Amino acid sequence: MTTTDELKSRPLPPGHFGLPLIGETIQFFRDPDFAKKRHQKYGSIFKTKLFGRPTVMISGADANRFVFTHENQYFTSTWPPSTKILLGPTSLAVQGGSDHLKRRKILSQAFQPRELAGYLTAMAEIAQGYLHKWERLGTFTWYPELRNLTFDIACKLLVGVDSASETLMGKWFEEWCQGLFSIALPLPWTKFGRALHCRKQLLNQIEQIIRQRQQSSDPGQDALGLLLQARDEQGNRLSLEELKDQILLLLFAGHETLTSALASTCLLLAQHPDSLATVRAEQQQLNRQSPWTMEDLKQMTYLEQVLKEVMRLIPPVGGGVRECLGREFAKLEMKLFTALLVRDYQWELLPEQNLDMVAVPTPHPRDGLRVKFSRR
Template identity: 30%
Template structure:
């Protein structure tokens, strides 16, 4: 708790002395405050920032239950309006009223090097996003799948030898190797795992006291950011000298209609953002995949049957993965069920507007609740039950707009994460390689999720892992 308070105090000092984020309007002096959304501004100056820093998922859950789908709060020195649920989330995405430009606390902007996609809006954002999306097509995925399979094979062989281990540290190694392979052309193993340690230090900066000292968490995060940028710069030079079929190679060749491309400065910032987003997204998604299948033997059986029916052996590609319908449902439900992302990046209200008869003042911050939006019982019945069947095509098509928003909602060229479909592909590929040959069981342990920014099982997901000899013998016959 002391750390959370220290983070809040330091961040408030920076936010309140920086015109980029500080509000010039005292929320308590608004005229007609009775027409504002319900909620609380919390303590003077601090607002409700301590509660958010302590457990960001609980923060949104508790206020949804108390105030409903739209509520006001006060975070990082600024009044904020939060939107939860399909209708509210859709309104929050309207660029007529909201912008991401200069909307996030300065430390977040500093860590992401100021001008990457999450921090842009309008035409600048759309232009850059459309270039980035060229690296997230099915044709591009076909080039990445061999990289994913190589990395998976490398670590599966190690796990087979280990037998019993904690899976989260191992999945972090796998994630580091895969992100390094995709974004710099690196190979799996110790060198890439060192890059993973750099990414870990960088990511910790987002929840560190935001004062730049060489020895503290935030200072080390900025140093790690610069190490990643230097690694990216080196990879750009190498890829120009020797083109490769990885994501960086494709991004170097993306073009607008007039033939122009991303500048090197833009490219390095976007690859830095992708390192941040992909590293956690990969190991957390795979952690929950493995945990879910172990906890639900009937789901593991159905998934294994699907793999053995459609892709029992051989290399994978997008065409072969299309038949894995049940695994796709599992991949979707993992991101709905588990508390991975609590909320979007912050936005800023550009003009006074109204939603559900509540006045939303110009200059306020705004945020969309992600996990809470996907746990509304009126949209997803029995939301606390893990049910892949809810993503049968006909049911998925009938969902209200912006009700399934694990990577943000809206159109592809909006603030929806470009990696959404790639994570589905990744889950399928890793699941295939696990289910073709291996069994795993979870020994007694604490599987409760911690209060991290991205919660994970507290005991590291201990596992007993080995070859499925009976299955392999049947395949040999």
């Protein structure tokens, strides 16, 4: 059995811890090839310091397999201090072990096949509204628009709020997101300090929505309505405080990573016109008009392959036991949106823009993906 002293005496991987306290955090934010450059210099494993904490980065198929299959054995999954604080102490993302698995089972009840099928109509209506808006705009920056789209869909289907991106809730949420991966200095002028304030506002708003539902005879058929009725194996329901944290997490998960995936899809399809043409040919062959059913979407096999390749090339998140809880929700939204997009619209990337991917909080084009957009 290895003792603590023996572990401490073992050499660390090559690398550089950087500046006191912040380490190499600034370089990590600024350089999209931060990890790639250091892997080229040091090999498949190197050390650094990010968000004030010593960090080891590993790469390669064997490393991924080790990470995804050995959580809670050799290590536990965790987040930077800023993220853990802003997500909340009872959030599924910061729970571990058996508590994480129990809560995951409860939350997964909102993403079963029958529930997903019920979300399809609202998803399509919101997406069509944005497509019409973009047609009117003609030229615009796509990434922030996609953020608004996914936030509106998440808020409608998770908590029943319409056009949330146009409300104070949308403003608070954006500022909260900006502080998730920052230095945890709770000062009013820092990103983290502003995000803390916005978290309080968001939780107050979510609590009002929850209490209104609890007082209603109909809890609703969105995710919140399902979670208000959901019980674990012992018959226990989520407390108000835990429900607030979990809803905030679901809004983040159903927005941030999905926006990244949609932006990557739009970018890569524009850069690979042959694949785009084949996706369109499949749509013409199916000859179906929306509203689509789940069965219609299942027939879009080439589109599904394209979306899988997008996720392989530019993955927005990792896998393992913490694989995205709303993965099927995200896949459904991606497929529906892309099918509507390619069927009726065309777009081209505007020149003189930086398309390098910024890694934090999830991958997205540095200049926001500026496009010219029109109906076909």
